[in-house]
Amino acid sequence: MMQVKLFDCEHEQDLEEEMNEFLGGLGTRDVIDIKYHIAAIGEADDEQIYCFSAMVLYVK
Structure with missing residues (x-):
């Protein structure tokens, strides 16, 4: 059965670790695809907030 796992982190290192x-718990043949996305949101005080997200499609 195909499954989806979503990840959403404020820092790219946290996303990488998660x-x-x-x-690490999946076999190489279990992973179907990985989608990666970065969003930057500008704040009023000129600070940007980043959102690093990914979706893993895999077979369970």
């Missing part, structure tokens, strides 16, 4: 931990 994904590596999850992917």
Whole structure:
């Protein structure tokens, strides 16, 4: 059965760690696809907030 796992982090290193931990429990043939996205949101005080997200499609 195909499954989806979503990840959403404020820092790219956190996303990398969470994904590596999850992917470590899967076999290489279990992963179908990985989608990656970055969003930047400007704040009123000229500070930007980043959102790093990914979706893993895999077979369970």
